[in-house]
Amino acid sequence: MLTLERGGTGGSWRPGRLNRRQRRRLGGGRHWPRFRLPHIASGAFDLLAVVAMVVLVGLGLLNLYAIGGTSLAGHQAIIAAAGVLALAVFWRLRASVLTVLGWTCYALAVLFLLAVLVVGTHANGAQRWLALGTLTFQPSELAKLGLLIVLATVTGSTRPAWQRFTFAVVLAVVPIGLTVLEPDLSTATLLVAITVAMLILGRIPMRFLLPLFGGAAVAAPLAISLLRPYQIERITTFLSANPADAGPGWAVLQAHIALASGGWRGQAGNPLRQLLAEYLPDRETDLALASLVEQWGLVAGAAAVLAALVLVWRLALAARVPRSRPGALVAAGFAMLLGVEAVVSLGGNLGLLPVAGVPFPLVSYGGTAVVVHLIALGIVLSVRRDGARRRLWSAPSWRYARPRLARFAALALTGLLVVFSLYAWNLQTTQGDALRTAAQSQMTRCTTIPAPRGMITDRHGTALAAGAGTETVLATPALLRSHADDVRRLSTLTGIPAGTLRSALDAAPATALSTPLADVPDALGDKITAANLPGVVLAPKPTRHYLESATLAPVLGFAGVATPADLRRWPGLPNGEIVGRSGLEQTYDAVLRGVDGKDCFAVDPAGVPVAQGSFQGAVPGANLRLSLDxxxxxxxxxxxxxxxxxxxxxxxxxxxxxxxxxxxxxxxxxxxxxxxxxxxxxxxxxxxxxxxxxxxxxxxxxxxxxxxxxxxxxxxxxxxxxxxxxxxxxxxxxxxxxxxxxxxxxxxxxxxxxxxxxxxxxxxxxxxxxxxxxxxxxxxxxxxxxxxxxxxxxxxxxxxxxxxxxxxxxxxxxxxxxxxxxxxxxxxxxxxxxxxxxxxxxxxxxxxxxxxxxxxxxTGTSTYTALPPQARVALPFAGALGxxxxxxxxxxxxxxxxxxxxxxxxxxxxxxxxxxxxxxxxxxxxxxxxxxxxxxxxxxxxxxxxxxxxxxxxxxxxxxxxxxxxxxxxxxxxxxxxxxxxxx
Missing domain, CATH: 3.40.710.10 (DD-peptidase/beta-lactamase superfamily)
Structure with missing residues (x-):
């Protein structure tokens, strides 16, 4: 007969041992009888797990709000609310329906994966989504949940080990293969990880696992042929350890820059935060954690990692509560899935692992993933609720309830997350300044404002070489064309029809930093400068006017665009710089040339100016007074x-x-x-x-x-x-x-x-x-x-x-x-x-x-300083020269x-x-x-x-x-x- 015995802790009850006769009477010993204890609590709830879930979802919404505004965050919030509602529904389900739920999810996932191959939506070279009106759905995310529950049911059964192993492998091959065909190798890899984890957690004997792992190791090189070029590039970039490489290497560099730019409080108060965000690719998904740190600081990033750790440990420990082996395995398997996702995502953000396209759980944008993860959490809370008559830390009540190595795996994942977090801190302290400088540099483009070249005069101040007396009106099309009133003001000042100015601005490339609009006299140029129009500066015409060319050309020389020889003579000259090429213009070039100014702009990743940056006016060159009359x-x-x-x-x-x-x-x-x-x-x-x-x-x-x-x-x-x-x-x-x-x-x-x-x-x-x-x-x-x-x-x-x-x-x-x-x-x-x-x-x-x-x-401008003369050298025989x-x-x-x-x-x-x-x-x-x-x-x-x-x-x-x-x-x-x- 069925007996009840007092548990070891907390006053819980557990089924007593049955003799062989009793087990035969109850169905051959294959299944535990279903019963309900009248005193089991009906409302057990893991507050820590739910709080960690809320923190992760909230941080994800904060990131989306910072980088995309209320529309993107609102969309994710609606989906998250639906997921929370689904969590509540599944939390109230009885654990007895776990098997039916698992097979249903698995069947729907396989059916949807087959549909994806036929009518799926293409994006980024892959066919991974089903479109349902205005909504899109990713069946491979549902496959994670279905495969997890089905494998828990199979490996947690009392069937012989070889049957459990064979059945589990066959069930896993189907969704993994269909996911590979999409192709979605990152999700396929996670499905493989789920399968391996469930085989180990479900105590499949090692005599079955070792040949499987060995065969997988031998076949692994063959999987390279399945990789797409961008995936091979990601792995190559990771192995080369060069984050400056193009493609994924550039993405890792941007992630490092984002982590360094965030500091403790983030860039949320910076008016250019949206521009900063644009430089980080996949900021909503794969690199959402780096984006979160950039926008809200290291505190937010640390909160996300800590919440993920809390959730992993609460799920891992919840695996000790359920009265059924499948329930325990679902909790442990979901803990491993969340932990692996967190480790792979954080490692990819830091460049310690290849960027694998794995989002950070509940933080990264993606409706299907959020809903599936919340449903999975609801299911775990449901099976925990089913075993709530025992405390979380109490020992398992029957021999095979504890999944193999669950706490050890959670501890290993914790160690990796801690090590990765310490690396992120070290990155901030040792390379933070350099990375922040790189961030400023990549979003800044400057155009040179040539310095007016100094005059050359005779000993009395009469000009011999001077500027042309005109200036060029330069405008930044992307900034000026959006200010119609300023275009009209510029038209009034220059006398050029507004339509002509707009046509010139529209004809210029979007990335142009400066487009010449007109040449005006110096006096009018001063008025335009005083008007302080956005994106409008005045630059002196580079033309040099020699007033005494017939008498002094060989002496004065000339100025012109720097040649390769000039660049060797004066290293660091910008391209197109006007320098002295011969005569006095060349000898005194450093005096006459002055210091060029810079007009800098904040640009988006495409190079289009979006805001005025710093402005450094040119320093005019000094004048040169000659001894000539x-x-x-x-x-x-x-x-x-x-x-x-x-x-x-x-x-x-x-x-x-x-x-x-x-x-x-x-x-x-x-x-x-x-x-x-x-x-x-x-x-x-x-x-x-x-x-x-x-x-x-x-x-x-x-x-x-x-x-x-x-x-x-x-x-x-x-x-x-x-x-x-x-x-x-x-x-x-x-x-x-x-x-x-x-x-x-x-x-x-x-x-x-x-x-x-x-x-x-x-x-x-x-x-x-x-x-x-x-x-x-x-x-x-x-x-x-x-x-x-x-x-x-x-x-x-x-x-x-x-x-x-x-x-x-x-x-x-x-x-x-x-x-x-x-x-x-x-x-x-x-x-x-x-x-x-x-x-x-x-x-x-x-x-x-x-x-x-x-x-x-x-040399000088308003006042002049004499150039030091060379001392005379007395001839030793000077006294005899009479x-x-x-x-x-x-x-x-x-x-x-x-x-x-x-x-x-x-x-x-x-x-x-x-x-x-x-x-x-x-x-x-x-x-x-x-x-x-x-x-x-x-x-x-x-x-x-x-x-x-x-x-x-x-x-x-x-x-x-x-x-x-x-x-x-x-x-x-x-x-x-x-x-x-x-x-x-």
């Missing part, structure tokens, strides 16, 4: 042009005027020249082509970039060498004549001249005297002194690409002969110099010091430079005519160099003209006219606005 520059250029016009076409000319004590350049002419306005931008292609192919190398700055034989002007250096290394007494008269013969080779004089001393030889440019002097000095002494005068090396002027010329020596020339020294004495042979080098040694001979030429005088200066003076008073005698101050000079094979006009370069006043020089003037004439007749007039103008206007030329001393 524009009026003197025009005079020098005009005189050089007249001299060059008298020569056959194809030659070139150059002239320079320099302060011999400071090196300041007062005028520098180079002809033929070019129009540097052709470089724009935009570039005048035809004009550029013409300039490049013109005669006379107009693109070069001839004073510093063209080296030629200096002829007799070099005799000043040779005479100075005699002062440094005396071989001829300056007062000794040396026989000269018409020629000089050395080693069987005759060197001719330009004219038969009488015996002369050093002063006379300089004045009359006596070649024979200097043949003999050079031969007596020898090449080493001569080239050593020439090097001290700066011959053969760049002068150091603040212009790029300066030529150093060439000074040959016995060490650098393979075959140096005695004749090489002789012809070097008259400025021929292994020697070429630039006109500026010639002017420099003229200044050194006149003052005894070597200066560094310079054009830049000061005879050389006397010779220069004698050249004017009684020698080859007598045309300068009419100037109002005493002038010292030297003429020269050099044979130059590179000259197109008769092979001659005509030179004159002069210093004045000779007793205290304040100016040096040097000119060279290529042509068949001689220095006194070709270059002489250039120097004469330039010096005449200088001394007639010296006070006006040297006067200039005040500048601050360097370092102040």
């Amino acid at each position: 524009l009026a003197l520059q025009r005079q020098l250029t005009a005189s050089l042009a007249t001299a060059l016009a008298a020569e056959p076409p194809g030659g070139l000319g150059s002239a320079v005027m320099m302060d011999p004590k400071t090196g300041a350049i007062l005028a520098m002419a180079s002809l033929p020249s070019y129009d540097n306005n052709i470089y724009g931008p935009p570039v005048d292609t035809a004009g550029l082509r013409d300039a490049e192919h013109a005669q006379g190398q107009p693109m070069l700055e001839h004073t510093t970039q063209v080296a030629m034989p200096p002829g007799s002007t070099f005799k000043l250096v040779v005479a100075s060498a005699d002062m440094a290394h005396p071989v001829f007494d300056p007062g000794n008269v040396i026989p000269t004549g018409a020629s000089f013969t050395l080693g069987g080779h005759t060197f001719h004089n330009w004219s038969a001249l009488p015996p002369q001393n050093l002063v006379q030889a300089i004045a009359w440019s006596n070649d024979v005297y200097f043949y003999k002097l050079a031969n007596a000095l020898g090449p080493d002494a001569l080239t050593s002194v020439a090097s001290q005068f700066g011959v053969g090396a760049p002068t150091g002027i603040d212009l790029p690409a300066e030529s150093g010329g060439y000074l040959g020596t016995p060490k650098t020339v393979q075959h140096w002969y005695a004749g090489s020294t002789v012809i070097l004495g008259i400025g021929q042979g292994y020697l070429t110099v630039t006109p500026l080098q010639d002017a420099r040694w003229t200044a050194a001979a006149a003052t005894g010091s070597l200066v560094t030429p310079r054009l830049g005088l000061a 005879p050389v200066r006397d010779g220069m003076r004698a050249a004017v008073t009684s020698g080859t430079a007598s045309r300068l005698k009419a100037l109002p101050v005493p002038v010292g000079a030297k003429t020269g005519t050099a044979q130059d094979p590179s000259s197109p006009n008769g092979g001659l370069d005509d030179w004159m160099t002069a210093a004045a006043p000779m007793n205290d020089p304040s100016i040096v003037a040097t000119a060279v003209v290529q042509g068949p004439g001689e220095g006194a007749t070709s270059a002489g007039p250039v120097v004469q006219e330039a010096l005449g103008y200088y001394f007639a206007h010296q006070n006006e030329i040297l006067a200039m606005p005040p500048v601050q001393a360097p370092g102040r």
